[in-house]
Amino acid sequence: MPAPCDILLTCDVLMTQDPARSVIEDAAVAITGGVVTAVGPRVEMESSSAPKSRLDLGPCLVMPGLINAHTHVSMTLLRGLADDLPLMEWLTKNIFPVEQKLTPELVRLGALLGCAEMLRTGTTCFCDMYLMESAVAEAVHQAGIRARVGEVIFAFPSPAYPDLDGALDVARNLERRWKDDSRLRTAVMPHAVYTTNPALLERSFALAEELDVPLHMHLAESASETAQCLEQTGQRPVAYLNSLGLLGPRTLAAHCVDLTDGEIQLLADSGTCISHCPESNMKLASGFCPAQKLLDAGAKLGIGTDGACSNNNLNMFTEMGTTALVQKVHRMDPTVLCAQTVLDMATLGGAACLHWPELGSIQPGKVADLIALDLTRPNMLPMYNPASHAVYATNGGEVRLTMVEGEVLYQDGVYSRLDYPALLSEIQDAARWVRKQL
Numbered sequence: 001m002p003a004p005c006d007i008l009l010t011c012d013v014l015m016t017q018d019p020a021r022s023v024i025e026d027a028a029v030a031i032t033g034g035v036v037t038a039v040g041p042r043v044e045m046e047s048s049s050a051p052k053s054r055l056d057l058g059p060c061l062v063m064p065g066l067i068n069a070h071t072h073v074s075m076t077l078l079r080g081l082a083d084d085l086p087l088m089e090w091l092t093k094n095i096f097p098v099e100q101k102l103t104p105e106l107v108r109l110g111a112l113l114g115c116a117e118m119l120r121t122g123t124t125c126f127c128d129m130y131l132m133e134s135a136v137a138e139a140v141h142q143a144g145i146r147a148r149v150g151e152v153i154f155a156f157p158s159p160a161y162p163d164l165d166g167a168l169d170v171a172r173n174l175e176r177r178w179k180d181d182s183r184l185r186t187a188v189m190p191h192a193v194y195t196t197n198p199a200l201l202e203r204s205f206a207l208a209e210e211l212d213v214p215l216h217m218h219l220a221e222s223a224s225e226t227a228q229c230l231e232q233t234g235q236r237p238v239a240y241l242n243s244l245g246l247l248g249p250r251t252l253a254a255h256c257v258d259l260t261d262g263e264i265q266l267l268a269d270s271g272t273c274i275s276h277c278p279e280s281n282m283k284l285a286s287g288f289c290p291a292q293k294l295l296d297a298g299a300k301l302g303i304g305t306d307g308a309c310s311n312n313n314l315n316m317f318t319e320m321g322t323t324a325l326v327q328k329v330h331r332m333d334p335t336v337l338c339a340q341t342v343l344d345m346a347t348l349g350g351a352a353c354l355h356w357p358e359l360g361s362i363q364p365g366k367v368a369d370l371i372a373l374d375l376t377r378p379n380m381l382p383m384y385n386p387a388s389h390a391v392y393a394t395n396g397g398e399v400r401l402t403m404v405e406g407e408v409l410y411q412d413g414v415y416s417r418l419d420y421p422a423l424l425s426e427i428q429d430a431a432r433w434v435r436k437q438l
């Protein structure tokens with residue numbers, strides 16, 4: 001008896017990212033209730049499945065959706081507002097002053113634009129830290145994409161809260177609001193060592209434990225952060241966090257650029273997860289994250305774009321290419337961070353960093369978060385190794401379809417849940433507001 005399923009998806013090539021890293025030609029994926037129920041050769045699957053609907057994609061490479069392990073999605077509104085400046089000057093003189101005047105509606109609009117960009121370039125899940133994050137969560141819910149979201153917590157007032165108690169309440173309410181949603185999860189997100197204090201960090205971690213959610217923050221992003229931390233605490237950032245009890249599997253640290261060998265081992269041994277953001281690190285001239293050394297030490301790494309002001313896009317395909325290339329030239333060794341390793345970081349690594357083990361591969365029991373790349377594009381021909389193409393040949397424009405939890409959210413230029421022309425016009429209005437703030 002053929003097994004019933006909601007959708008039978010067929011394609012020329014399926015890159016599963018399963019434990020054997022199986023690639024199946026002329027393949028099919030059966031999906032029911034948003035979950036992958038079977039994967040295999042099309043001919044076998046067609047005789048063993050009784051689908052309610054079919055999605056015949058033809059000359060496409062179907063692969064797991066990419067996971068953006070660190071971003072500030074609403075910063076799309078400020079894309080290109082200020083470039084080519086050092087991190088602290090860029091942040092304190094250009095970004096923070098505009099951000100202090102943002103409204104929930106502007107945050108929601110920027111988030112919708114970011115979700116649209118990510119869906120179009122093959123990202124199905126992201127980890128987001130921003131002000132007024134409840135507005136980001138509303139945008140995520142509208143767009144249908146998947147995300148782990150958190151209110152950024154500073155030691156100074158933000159438009160979302162007057163003080164630390166208020167900030168922790170915002171984090172608690174965000175978790176309460178979304179805890180039963182299958183596509184939204186939360187985290188507690190203190191900003192960085194240089195914008196917080198020990199009590200804030202300890203209370204943030206205690207709340208993360210109480211809610212049983214991850215803690216996410218920027219860490220060891222630049223030498224100037226290290227110098228400032230040494231001056232204020234007598235310790236380097238990683239040692240400082242360790243002394244406060246914040247390192248461990250619950251913690252996802254973004255950047256981790258300025259590290260000693262001992263700190264690399266400490267991050268790995270403690271099980272701390274790391275979001276590697278190479279384009280942001282390059283643009284702000286922060287330095288090189290020792291990604292291969294961290295992997296060799298046993299650390300879990302995902303890849304993030306960071307916000308659209310320090311990148312300036314949310315494109316995980318180009319970020320994967322950069323991840324591989326920059327590490328090779330940093331180490332002067334072309335064998336480090338091979339294509340399969342980088343693809344693993346952007347899929348399974350991201351799933352581990354976001355504490356979302358149902359993501360990252362296409363195999364029975366995992367949720368159906370997947371994308372299809374057009375294999376008829378000149379830059380995709382010929383194809384001997386799909387992982388190589390995903391990392392080195394693809395630019396994101398090849399994405400023909402993006403599916404989250406079995407729902408098609410983007411296909412061939414059309415968003416199923418977003419009114420893109422209306423969004424464009426709202427973004428133009430928001431940009432006029434941003435210009436007036438300068």
Ligand SMILES: [Zn+2]
Nearest residue numbers: 218254306307
């Ligand atoms: Zn960031």
